[in-house]
Amino acid sequence: MQSDWLLNPDITFLNHGSFGACPRPVFETYQRWQLELERQPVEFMGRRYHDLMNAARQKLANYINAAADDLIFVPNATVGINLVARSLKLQAGDVIVMTDHEYGAIHKTWEFIANKTGAELCIKTVPLPLTDPQQVVDALFAELPERTAVIAISHLTSPTAVILPIADICQRARQQGILTVIDGAHAPGQLPLDLAKIGADFYTGNCHKWLCAPKGSGFLHARSEHHAMLDPLVISWGWGWPDNTFVNANQWQGTRDVAAYLSVPAAIEYQQAHDWPVVRARCHKMAIETMGRINQLTGLPAIATDDFFAQMSLAALPPIDKEAFRARLYDDYHIEVPITQLGQTHEGPHYVRVSFQAYNTQADADHLLAALADLL
Numbered sequence: 088m089q090s091d092w093l094l095n096p097d098i099t100f101l102n103h104g105s106f107g108a109c110p111r112p113v114f115e116t117y118q119r120w121q122l123e124l125e126r127q128p129v130e131f132m133g134r135r136y137h138d139l140m141n142a143a144r145q146k147l148a149n150y151i152n153a154a155a156d157d158l159i160f161v162p163n164a165t166v167g168i169n170l171v172a173r174s175l176k177l178q179a180g181d182v183i184v185m186t187d188h189e190y191g192a193i194h195k196t197w198e199f200i201a202n203k204t205g206a207e208l209c210i211k212t213v214p215l216p217l218t219d220p221q222q223v224v225d226a227l228f229a230e231l232p233e234r235t236a237v238i239a240i241s242h243l244t245s246p247t248a249v250i251l252p253i254a255d256i257c258q259r260a261r262q263q264g265i266l267t268v269i270d271g272a273h274a275p276g277q278l279p280l281d282l283a284k285i286g287a288d289f290y291t292g293n294c295h296k297w298l299c300a301p302k303g304s305g306f307l308h309a310r311s312e313h314h315a316m317l318d319p320l321v322i323s324w325g326w327g328w329p330d331n332t333f334v335n336a337n338q339w340q341g342t343r344d345v346a347a348y349l350s351v352p353a354a355i356e357y358q359q360a361h362d363w364p365v366v367r368a369r370c371h372k373m374a375i376e377t378m379g380r381i382n383q384l385t386g387l388p389a390i391a392t393d394d395f396f397a398q399m400s401l402a403a404l405p406p407i408d409k410e411a412f413r414a415r416l417y418d419d420y421h422i423e424v425p426i427t428q429l430g431q432t433h434e435g436p437h438y439v440r441v442s443f444q445a446y447n448t449q450a451d452a453d454h455l456l457a458a459l460a461d462l463l
């Protein structure tokens with residue numbers, strides 16, 4: 088499968104997590120859609136558009152165990168969260184509860200909404216090291232503000248790469264009348280996804296990260312009882328036509344390139360054809376072993392037990408100059424790997440977050456370890 092990837096072979100690429108990577112057969116499908124659109128734009132956009140989009144949506148819906156009517160394509164998880172956050176009718180004094188492991192841009196989205204509405208952000212500390220998912224549930228629900236309206240958290244966190252127990256959190260939130268908005272940017276393709284089982288009010292995900300679809304292919308899922316209150320970010324022909332369903336109101340957003348959405352079925356089929364559970368298991372094993380080796384090198388403790396991680400893992404680093412360290416890894420060793428930090432204040436310890444995807448080999452891990460040993 089290694090020859091399927093378009094990545095620069097001169098780089099040891101251990102950062103699939105940031106923007107994903109698309110294998111050649113899926114990328115070629117994407118380009119075929121673009122060519123087809125260019126050949127007869129009026130036929131494509133004017134007459135075939137909805138059938139094509141509906142078929143791609145149905146395929147994705149089956150893959151994540153959701154009803155297609157509850158699902159729309161969006162360019163990315165950021166747009167998915169924005170659509171929900173801007174639609175919720177929050178009032179002054181309402182509280183949005185998040186963790187200190189959230190992605191910076193999503194934190195900003197909620198901060199913007201809080202500033203607009205007078206709602207408050209409550210950032211819960213998820214304690215490290217994590218050894219039991221119940222720690223996360225307890226940390227979130229302990230001393231929950233009385234006016235908590237929304238819990239907005241990641242399925243898989245960006246700075247720490249840990250899986251949060253969102254099904255338990257969504258269930259408990261529902262019992263307390265609190266809405267859940269789940270940022271699943273890293274989940275599709277990395278975790279088997281069953282949205283019916285998770286039961287979130289709103290769930291957004293990226294197909295361009297771990298499902299390996301082309302960039303600009305995300306989705307938003309909303310339970311049917313919430314459709315009426317969701318305002319499209321763009322009002323166009325679909326609004327009110329022929330009735331104002333969630334899908335109609337969002338599926339047509341003016342003239343645009345939807346080739347990435349139409350290629351999502353090809354990405355699903357690519358993974359199915361390549362025995363993805365086996366790929367995932369191999370990557371998980373490398374992620375865990377690499378994390379253990381880095382911890383051994385630094386002498387620092389693990390930040391979570393192995394089952395908190397999927398195809399990414401995390402290890403703490405001794406005090407470093409973050410940007411200089413990352414630059415030396417890239418410039419001197421040609422390794423692309425992110426150095427992360429918790430929270431929005433850019434204080435506290437640094438971590439190295441290592442991603443493993445189908446194209447990675449043991450040699451990539453060994454090269455990182457050798458570079459870390461040199462630099463540290």
Ligand SMILES: Cc1ncc(COP(=O)(O)O)c(C=O)c1O
Pocket residue numbers: 104105106163164165166189190192193241243244245270272273293
């Ligand atoms: C947890 C999390 N949420 C959201 C995003 C944003 O994804 P996008 O830029 O595709 O919207 C990322 C990107 O890395 C992420 O890690």
